[in-house]
Amino acid sequence: MSKNAEQWQARPNFPSTHYVDARIYSDQQVFEEEKEKLFRPAWIIACHESEIPSAFDYRLFTHPAGVPLIAVRGDDNKVRAFYNICPHRGNTLLYDPAGNAKRVTCIFHQWSFDTRGACIDISRAEQGYQDRFCKEDASLREVRCEVGFGGFVWVNVSDDAPPLAEFLGGAMDILAPFLEEPLEVFHFHKAHVRTNFKLWHDTNSEFYHDYLHYFNRITGMMQPGYFERKYTGFPNGHATVGSMQIKYDKYEGSKERAVGWPGLAPGGWFMVDVFPGMTYNLRTSVLRMDAVVPLGPNEVVIEFRGLGLKRDTPKERAERIFDHNMIWGPFGRNLHEDLLAVHGQGRALHAGGDARWILQGREENSTIHDEIGMRHYYAEWARRMGRPPFDPFREGKPEPVRAVA
Amino acid sequence: MANPEQRQAIEELVYRSCLALDARDFKGFLALCEEDFQYTITTYSPEIRKDMVWLDHDRKGLDTLLTNLPRHNSDQSPITRHATVYTVDVGDGTATVVSALQVFRTQLDGGASELFAVGHFHDTVKLNGAGPKLAKRVVKLDTRLLGYGYHIPF
Numbered sequence: 001m002s003k004n005a006e007q008w009q010a011r012p013n014f015p016s017t018h019y020v021d022a023r024i025y026s027d028q029q030v031f032e033e034e035k036e037k038l039f040r041p042a043w044i045i046a047c048h049e050s051e052i053p054s055a056f057d058y059r060l061f062t063h064p065a066g067v068p069l070i071a072v073r074g075d076d077n078k079v080r081a082f083y084n085i086c087p088h089r090g091n092t093l094l095y096d097p098a099g100n101a102k103r104v105t106c107i108f109h110q111w112s113f114d115t116r117g118a119c120i121d122i123s124r125a126e127q128g129y130q131d132r133f134c135k136e137d138a139s140l141r142e143v144r145c146e147v148g149f150g151g152f153v154w155v156n157v158s159d160d161a162p163p164l165a166e167f168l169g170g171a172m173d174i175l176a177p178f179l180e181e182p183l184e185v186f187h188f189h190k191a192h193v194r195t196n197f198k199l200w201h202d203t204n205s206e207f208y209h210d211y212l213h214y215f216n217r218i219t220g221m222m223q224p225g226y227f228e229r230k231y232t233g234f235p236n237g238h239a240t241v242g243s244m245q246i247k248y249d250k251y252e253g254s255k256e257r258a259v260g261w262p263g264l265a266p267g268g269w270f271m272v273d274v275f276p277g278m279t280y281n282l283r284t285s286v287l288r289m290d291a292v293v294p295l296g297p298n299e300v301v302i303e304f305r306g307l308g309l310k311r312d313t314p315k316e317r318a319e320r321i322f323d324h325n326m327i328w329g330p331f332g333r334n335l336h337e338d339l340l341a342v343h344g345q346g347r348a349l350h351a352g353g354d355a356r357w358i359l360q361g362r363e364e365n366s367t368i369h370d371e372i373g374m375r376h377y378y379a380e381w382a383r384r385m386g387r388p389p390f391d392p393f394r395e396g397k398p399e400p401v402r403a404v405a
Numbered sequence: 406m407a408n409p410e411q412r413q414a415i416e417e418l419v420y421r422s423c424l425a426l427d428a429r430d431f432k433g434f435l436a437l438c439e440e441d442f443q444y445t446i447t448t449y450s451p452e453i454r455k456d457m458v459w460l461d462h463d464r465k466g467l468d469t470l471l472t473n474l475p476r477h478n479s480d481q482s483p484i485t486r487h488a489t490v491y492t493v494d495v496g497d498g499t500a501t502v503v504s505a506l507q508v509f510r511t512q513l514d515g516g517a518s519e520l521f522a523v524g525h526f527h528d529t530v531k532l533n534g535a536g537p538k539l540a541k542r543v544v545k546l547d548t549r550l551l552g553y554g555y556h557i558p559f
């Protein structure tokens with residue numbers, strides 16, 4: 001029996017922790033608040049240290065809060081991050097997405113800066129500024145930067161945020177044994193999708209969409225123990241999923257995976273979802289990193305990286321790349337299905353589309369088809385946004401902001 | 406330098422390969438390829454300053470991939486490959502062929518077409534036997550932003 005309008009609008013018969021108002025995926029005001037309250041205080045992955053291996057190497061990054069950033073390795077080998085904004089007239093300082101620059105020189109009026117953020121030259125300074133303004137007044141805005149947890153370059157644009165390790169809490173402990181060796185990025189691409197950034201993270205926070213990848217996953221789902229793996233929630237909205245032995249070699253077209261990953265059992269798989277929009281995904285021979293850069297309530301760029309070991313031989317690297325591409329590459333069997341699904345959600349959940357509730361009601365003892373991963377995320381969302389996702393516009397009767405998933 | 410007949414046959418091979426893939430006639434495409442055919446998609450990332458391989462299959466691997474495609478959830482919007490053969494250099498029983506490639510995607514609902522990707526085919530063509538056949542195809546993509554993507558190789 002189908003629903004009429006009133007039934008469609010009615011709240012689901014679940015606890016309020018088990019569904020969200022669909023408008024949190026399309027509302028402009030919610031999105032603007034999310035940038036300030038979720039992303040600005042958070043530690044965000046800008047790039048990987050292997051992308052800037054030498055002194056003066058730099059990498060540009062648009063922070064999800066909207067700030068254009070430069071991550072640069074200084075002459076002292078330390079990685080720092082600055083606004084990619086000239087303090088003079090607001091021009092972009094560096095244009096290419098990556099490169100090497102001993103001096104950062106603005107093309108507009110040739111003001112120059114070193115890789116520690118100090119202004120080292122102002123064109124015709126004395127003639128124009130006399131003694132009213134000098135190089136010391138023109139430093140770059142530095143933001144906090146730490147390198148860690150697999151060699152990723154993390155940035156935080158809030159000066160008063162807690163340190164990275166405190167932000168992550170114990171969420172990375174599950175992956176720490178596998179991230180001891182230096183890593184190297186071999187794959188990078190972006191996907192620009194008309195959908196809300198949270199929908200991508202939702203997809204990374206539940207395995208119930210195994211059915212989206214039915215052809216890939218059916219052999220896995222038939223294995224003993226597949227459904228016993230559990231989600232574990234951590235403070236600040238992070239969550240992990242324990243290992244399983246996946247059998248992609250049973251997927252026609254796969255080959256036996258010989259290269260593996262140090263310490264990881266063959267066919268092992270670990271995931272760490274980092275709030276508010278990054279995911280570590282370690283599978284068999286490849287570490288994948290997803291990082292969202294939201295552009296609007298219904299528009300997101302997702303950055304995908306594939307990493308292997310820095311010490312890989314050419315043969316080992318080629319095997320990792322093959323493994324990566326078969327499932328996670330732009331023409332791989334898995335990624336397009338995930339992207340197609342969130343694209344479809346974006347089509348249906350746009351503002352004015354009358355989507356009403358998004359259900360997160362599955363309870364299976366916190367195992368992988370339980371939707372607790374999403375519920376854990378939205379508990380943190382509620383804490384930071386100061387309102388419940390099931391009633392983001394305070395239209396219902398007053399209820400306490402939920403704290404427990 | 407290819408003689409006019411060789412060039413015409415090679416150009417037709419490239420164009421027929423596009424038509425076959427556009428029509429999702431994967432058997433027809435593979436019929437244009439040698440038994441030791443190798444297919445690769447590459448691109449360069451200015452972000453990580455590295456050449457990348459996005460797909461790399463021998464004929465058997467490509468055959469399996471194309472056979473499995475209907476079993477996946479895929480975007481069903483048709484894509485159209487527009488190739489223009491730029492250069493044909495004939496060597497000892499083979500030709501190296503460089504073609505410009507433009508790929509358009511047409512939406513099923515409304516039929517709007519949009520440019521999806523640009524790049525080049527770098528083909529190695531064997532000239533032995535009844536007619537030219539593809540021995541190797543390297544698709545060098547300039548476009549790296551493919552939206553929500555596509556399953557079928559270019």
